[in-house]
Amino acid sequence: MGELAKTSLYERHLALGAAMVAFGGWHMPLQYREGIVEEHLATRTGAGLFDVSHMGRFVVHGAGALPFLQRVLSNNAAALDPGYAQYTMIPDEAGSARDDAYLYRFTAGEYLLVVNAANRQGDLRYLREMLLSFPGARLEEVTETMAMLSLQGPTSRAILQGVTDGGALPEPLKNALATVSIAGSRVLAARTGYTGEPLGFELFLAAAEAPRLWDLLRERGATPVGLGARDTLRLEAGLPLFGHELGSDPAGAAIPIFASPLARFAVSFSPLKRDFVGREALARQFAAYRKIREEDYSLLSDLPRLIMPLALRGRGIARAGCAVFRDGRSAGFVTSGTMVPYRKTEGAGLATRFTGERGMRAIGLMLADSRLKKDDEVDVEIRGTRVPAVVVPFHLRSDAPPHAMPILARPIKEVPLPEAGNWQGKARDLLAKALANTRWRQEECVNLIPSEQTASPLVRRLSVLDPAFRYAEHRSLPSFYDAEVFYYQGTDFIAGVEELLRGEMARYLGCREVEPRVISGQMANAAVYSALVDHLNREDRKAEPRRIRTVLNNHIIRGGHLSAQPMGALRDFVRIDPRHERPAVVNFPVLAGNPFRIDVEAAKQVIAEERPELIIFGKSMVLHREPVKEIRAFLTAQGIETLVLYDMAHVLGLVGPLFQEPFAEGADLVTGSTHKTFFGTQRGIVAANWREEEKRYTLWESVRSRTFPGSVSNHHLGTLLGLLMAVYEMNAFRDPYQRAVLENAKAFAGALSDAGLAVAGDPGISFTETHQVVVTVAYAKGVETARRLEANNIICNYQAAPDEEGFTAAGALRMGVQEMTRFGMGPDDFRELAGYVREAITGRAVKEEVIAFRRRFRELRYCFAAEEFGGLMETLHRMA
Amino acid sequence: MKKAEEIQLPDELRYSVDHEWVRMESGSARIGITDYAQDQLGDVVYVELPSIGARFAAGAVFATVESVKSVSECIMPLAGEVIGVNAALNDDPALLNTSPYGDGWMVLVKPDDPSAGGGLLTAGRYREHLGGAA
Known part of the structure; x- marks a missing residue:
C-alpha cells in the first residue's frame, strides 16, 4: 500500500478492526467487523457514520469565483444562496463528466467544492489551468486540513442534535446548510449525502478535531460504515458513481452526462451561466433527452443509451460489465450491480411498518437502449446464462421521511372492478354505512380538526333543497349598466339569494x-x-x-x-x-x-x-x-x-x-x-x-x-343557499361564538400543557391567539399518535412542525376547538378533554369515556333553534 | 477481518491451497470453503452449486460464491462425481459465513480415487500456507 495517505480517522478504523483497502490514494475502511450487510441495514435503520475525508475538497473564493464556477461546472452556481449546496458536474467539451461534484456555499464569501478521491489530482490540475483565465478567482486545496464525515439515516438528526451545543441544524430541506458548534469545534453541517436517506448530514471540520467528533457520534449510537456499504447504499438509491455511471462505459466510450437521471438537476442552461464548458454538447443531449421522454427517437444518436435501474427476476447477481439483452438483441451493459439487503415491510400506506425481518435482492444500474421503458423485460448475461430482469423506475424512495423505503420490483396489479349486479343490495349497504359513519362522527367522536365544522340543521337542510339541482351562471353586461345577466330561466330565487349573500358577507368582513x-x-x-x-x-x-x-x-x-x-x-x-x-x-x-x-x-x-x-x-x-x-x-x-x-x-x-x-x-x-x-x-x-x-x-x-x-360554470347552488343561512347565523352569533372559541383554545392549550404535553407556541399568551392548538409529541410519532387518538374517538391532524422534514416525519398534532365549541363545550369541558387526550396519547384506552363525554355535547349552538320556525321547519324536514 | 489466530481450522479436515476443505466420510468427500475464505469474502449473498451427477476434475471450478463486493470461484480439490449438494445454501447463502464447516457445507463428492484426499494439506500446513499468503 506504499504511498497511501491516511485520514485523520485512520487509527479509529484500525481500532475498530476495519478491513482496510487502497482507494483513490488513501487507506480506507472497506468494512468493519460486522460486514457490509449489517452496515447497510444499520444506516437504513439507525444511523451510519462514514469517514469520507478521502474526497477532494477545494475552497474557491475571490471576486472571480462565481464566473469561474459558472464556466467549469454544469450547474448554475449563481442560483446558490448562502446556506445551500447543489449537485453539479465538471463537464468536458464533449458533454461527458470529468467528475461529478457537490458545491457548498456555507458563507457568502466562498464556495466549497467536493470531488471524487480518484479524480482529485486530475480535477485540481484541470481547475488550476482553467483558473488562469479568471485572475480574480482563487482556489485552495483543503483536503488534508479539513475532514469530512457523513452521518446518514433515520436517527442521524437526533444524534447530531444531541451533540450540538451551539447553532441550529440546517433547515429540514435537502441541500440546506448551517454552521454549528460541537464540543468546541466549528462544524459545517449539510443536509446532503450519498445513501438515499431522507435524513442525513455531511459534516466538515478541522482534520485534527475529527476523531473527537467521530467518538461523540459513536457514543450516541452511530454505526461506522465502510466503503463497501457506501456503495450498496448509493446503488440502492440509484445514485451514480463516477467510473460506473459517469465517465466511461464498460467498452471505454464516454458516457453523455444526460444519460444519468440526475443530470436534469446538475445541468443548467440559465442565461446567467452564459457559455460554459460542454454547453453545446449538453444542449444537444438535453434536446435528445426530451424527445426520448416523448417517445420520439429522431435524436437518438445524441443519447443512444440511458442509465436505468434494473431488478433481477431470476437467480444470480448482475455485476458491472454484464451484457444486457432485449428480445435477444444486445441492449447495453450493467454499470453497477450487487445483492443488497432491505428491510421487509407489512401493511399499506401510512400504516406501513417494518417487520424487523430482512430480505436480499439483486439490483443494478445499467447503461441501456434509451428506448427501454419501465416494466420492460430484459436479460442479463451472467457467466454465460441469460437471467431475466426488469427495468424499474427506482429501487428506493426518500419521500417518506424519516425512513428510506425499499421499492421492490413487482408485477403490475390490475385492480378489478367491483362485481356487477345486486344494485339494491349495494344501495342498502351504502346507506347503512353512511348512517353508521355519520352516527360515529356526529355522536361518538370529539372532532378537533381545525379545518372542519358541522353545519347547523337549517344550513344543512337548505343545502339539499331544489337549487342543489340547478344552474345559474351569470355575468354582468356593460350594455345594461353592468347588471347581472343570467343564462338560464327559473333563477330568480337563487339570484336573489346570491345578492343577499354578497351583502351579508360584505357586512361581516367589513368590505x-x-x-x-x-x-x-x-x-x-x-x-x-x-x-x-x-x-x-x-x-x-x-x-x-x-x-x-x-x-x-x-x-x-x-x-x-x-x-x-x-x-x-x-x-x-x-x-x-x-x-x-x-x-x-x-x-x-x-x-x-x-x-x-x-x-x-x-x-x-x-x-x-x-x-x-x-x-x-x-x-x-x-x-x-x-x-x-x-x-x-x-x-x-x-x-x-x-x-x-x-x-x-x-x-x-x-x-x-x-x-x-x-x-x-x-x-x-x-x-x-x-x-x-x-x-x-x-x-x-x-x-x-x-x-x-x-x-x-x-x-x-x-x-x-x-x-x-x-x-366555475356550475357554482353549486345548494351550498350557496346554505351559506346564506350560515352568514345570517354568523352575523347573529358572532361575538359570543368568537369569544368562546378564543377562550376555549387558550383553556385547552393550558390544560394540555398542565397535563404534561408539550404545547407549541408562546406560553406568555396562553400559546394561541386562534382556534388552533399545536402539541408536540415526538419526532415522527405524529401519525401514530393521531391514529391512537382516533382509536379513542378523538379526531385530529398529525402535523409536521417547522423543523421536521415532511408529513411522514410529523411529530406534532394540530387541533382546533371551533367545532366542539359550537357543540357547547366550555373551558372546563376542554380541560376535561385534555385529560382524555393525554391518556389516549400515553396508551390508556379511553374510548368509552370519550363516547360518554361526547354525548353531553350533541346540540349545535350559535345557530337558530328549529322551534323558532314552527311549521316551516316541519315542511323542511319533509322536503329535505 | 479476523486476525490469523482467530481463523478456525479443525484438525480432522484436509485443506486445499484454493481454500476448500474436505471431510472424508465413508468413501465420500464433503467439501466446503474454509473459515479464512468466508472471512475474506465477507457477507456471502449468493451461491451457485453444481447439479447432482456432474463430474469434475481436480482443479476445475465447481461452484461460484458471491459476496456483496465480489465473485469467487470454488476449485474442486479432488476429481469425482457430485452425489449431493447443500440446497439450504440457495435460500440462506449466509450459512457459508456462520457455519463454514457445518451447515454451510457445499457438495458431497464420490472421489474417482478414494485415497485422493491424502494429497491435501493438514490444518497445520494450511495455516502455514495462510501465513505465507498474508
Whole structure:
C-alpha cells in the first residue's frame, strides 16, 4: 500500500478492526467487523457514520469565483444562496463528466467544492489551468486540513442534535446548510449525502478535531460504515458513481452526462451561466433527452443509451460489465450491480411498518437502449446464462421521511372492478354505512380538526333543497349598466339569494365586494392569481402573458397552505426566476424563538429587497394574528406598490375586533373557505374593499371574470343557499361564538400543557391567539399518535412542525376547538378533554369515556333553534 | 477481518491451497470453503452449486460464491462425481459465513480415487500456507 495517505480517522478504523483497502490514494475502511450487510441495514435503520475525508475538497473564493464556477461546472452556481449546496458536474467539451461534484456555499464569501478521491489530482490540475483565465478567482486545496464525515439515516438528526451545543441544524430541506458548534469545534453541517436517506448530514471540520467528533457520534449510537456499504447504499438509491455511471462505459466510450437521471438537476442552461464548458454538447443531449421522454427517437444518436435501474427476476447477481439483452438483441451493459439487503415491510400506506425481518435482492444500474421503458423485460448475461430482469423506475424512495423505503420490483396489479349486479343490495349497504359513519362522527367522536365544522340543521337542510339541482351562471353586461345577466330561466330565487349573500358577507368582513361563486378556498386563491395575471396583461392581449414577478408567502413547513405554494395553486401563475430557476417565491422570515410568528422587521427587509408583486398572508397552522397592519404601514411609507392578499381560510370565522379586521388593517383582498371557523357550507369566497372609481377596481373585475367563466360554470347552488343561512347565523352569533372559541383554545392549550404535553407556541399568551392548538409529541410519532387518538374517538391532524422534514416525519398534532365549541363545550369541558387526550396519547384506552363525554355535547349552538320556525321547519324536514 | 489466530481450522479436515476443505466420510468427500475464505469474502449473498451427477476434475471450478463486493470461484480439490449438494445454501447463502464447516457445507463428492484426499494439506500446513499468503 506504499504511498497511501491516511485520514485523520485512520487509527479509529484500525481500532475498530476495519478491513482496510487502497482507494483513490488513501487507506480506507472497506468494512468493519460486522460486514457490509449489517452496515447497510444499520444506516437504513439507525444511523451510519462514514469517514469520507478521502474526497477532494477545494475552497474557491475571490471576486472571480462565481464566473469561474459558472464556466467549469454544469450547474448554475449563481442560483446558490448562502446556506445551500447543489449537485453539479465538471463537464468536458464533449458533454461527458470529468467528475461529478457537490458545491457548498456555507458563507457568502466562498464556495466549497467536493470531488471524487480518484479524480482529485486530475480535477485540481484541470481547475488550476482553467483558473488562469479568471485572475480574480482563487482556489485552495483543503483536503488534508479539513475532514469530512457523513452521518446518514433515520436517527442521524437526533444524534447530531444531541451533540450540538451551539447553532441550529440546517433547515429540514435537502441541500440546506448551517454552521454549528460541537464540543468546541466549528462544524459545517449539510443536509446532503450519498445513501438515499431522507435524513442525513455531511459534516466538515478541522482534520485534527475529527476523531473527537467521530467518538461523540459513536457514543450516541452511530454505526461506522465502510466503503463497501457506501456503495450498496448509493446503488440502492440509484445514485451514480463516477467510473460506473459517469465517465466511461464498460467498452471505454464516454458516457453523455444526460444519460444519468440526475443530470436534469446538475445541468443548467440559465442565461446567467452564459457559455460554459460542454454547453453545446449538453444542449444537444438535453434536446435528445426530451424527445426520448416523448417517445420520439429522431435524436437518438445524441443519447443512444440511458442509465436505468434494473431488478433481477431470476437467480444470480448482475455485476458491472454484464451484457444486457432485449428480445435477444444486445441492449447495453450493467454499470453497477450487487445483492443488497432491505428491510421487509407489512401493511399499506401510512400504516406501513417494518417487520424487523430482512430480505436480499439483486439490483443494478445499467447503461441501456434509451428506448427501454419501465416494466420492460430484459436479460442479463451472467457467466454465460441469460437471467431475466426488469427495468424499474427506482429501487428506493426518500419521500417518506424519516425512513428510506425499499421499492421492490413487482408485477403490475390490475385492480378489478367491483362485481356487477345486486344494485339494491349495494344501495342498502351504502346507506347503512353512511348512517353508521355519520352516527360515529356526529355522536361518538370529539372532532378537533381545525379545518372542519358541522353545519347547523337549517344550513344543512337548505343545502339539499331544489337549487342543489340547478344552474345559474351569470355575468354582468356593460350594455345594461353592468347588471347581472343570467343564462338560464327559473333563477330568480337563487339570484336573489346570491345578492343577499354578497351583502351579508360584505357586512361581516367589513368590505364592499364579495365574490361567493368559488366553491372552495383553494379555488378562491387560484381565481385571484389568475385574475392578477389577467390584470397584469390587460393592456396587451396579443403577447404571451407575463406571470406574477415575485410572491412573498408563508413557507409550507412554517404552516403556509398549499394553495399559496408553487406546488399547489400558485404554480402556473408565478414566473420562474432565471437566477435560481425555481418559482419566484420568497418566504416570510420567522422569529428565531417562535417559528409560528412572522419576524416583521426581517420581513420588511425582504420586501424592500425583493419587491414582491403579491404578498400572501395566512396559514393552515396558525397560532397568531398576521402582521397585516405593520406590513401595510411599511408599504405605504416606502411607496411600494404590491397586492396584499390575506388567505383567511382557517380564521374566516374569527374576523372581527377580537381577532383581526383584515380590511381595516390594510389587506387588498381576502380569500377563505367558509367551513372551518366559519359556519359552513363547504365553499370559498373572495372579497375586496375597492370602490368602483379606484384604479385597482379593474383587478376586482378580473377576479369576477376569472371566477366565472374562469373557474366555475356550475357554482353549486345548494351550498350557496346554505351559506346564506350560515352568514345570517354568523352575523347573529358572532361575538359570543368568537369569544368562546378564543377562550376555549387558550383553556385547552393550558390544560394540555398542565397535563404534561408539550404545547407549541408562546406560553406568555396562553400559546394561541386562534382556534388552533399545536402539541408536540415526538419526532415522527405524529401519525401514530393521531391514529391512537382516533382509536379513542378523538379526531385530529398529525402535523409536521417547522423543523421536521415532511408529513411522514410529523411529530406534532394540530387541533382546533371551533367545532366542539359550537357543540357547547366550555373551558372546563376542554380541560376535561385534555385529560382524555393525554391518556389516549400515553396508551390508556379511553374510548368509552370519550363516547360518554361526547354525548353531553350533541346540540349545535350559535345557530337558530328549529322551534323558532314552527311549521316551516316541519315542511323542511319533509322536503329535505 | 479476523486476525490469523482467530481463523478456525479443525484438525480432522484436509485443506486445499484454493481454500476448500474436505471431510472424508465413508468413501465420500464433503467439501466446503474454509473459515479464512468466508472471512475474506465477507457477507456471502449468493451461491451457485453444481447439479447432482456432474463430474469434475481436480482443479476445475465447481461452484461460484458471491459476496456483496465480489465473485469467487470454488476449485474442486479432488476429481469425482457430485452425489449431493447443500440446497439450504440457495435460500440462506449466509450459512457459508456462520457455519463454514457445518451447515454451510457445499457438495458431497464420490472421489474417482478414494485415497485422493491424502494429497491435501493438514490444518497445520494450511495455516502455514495462510501465513505465507498474508
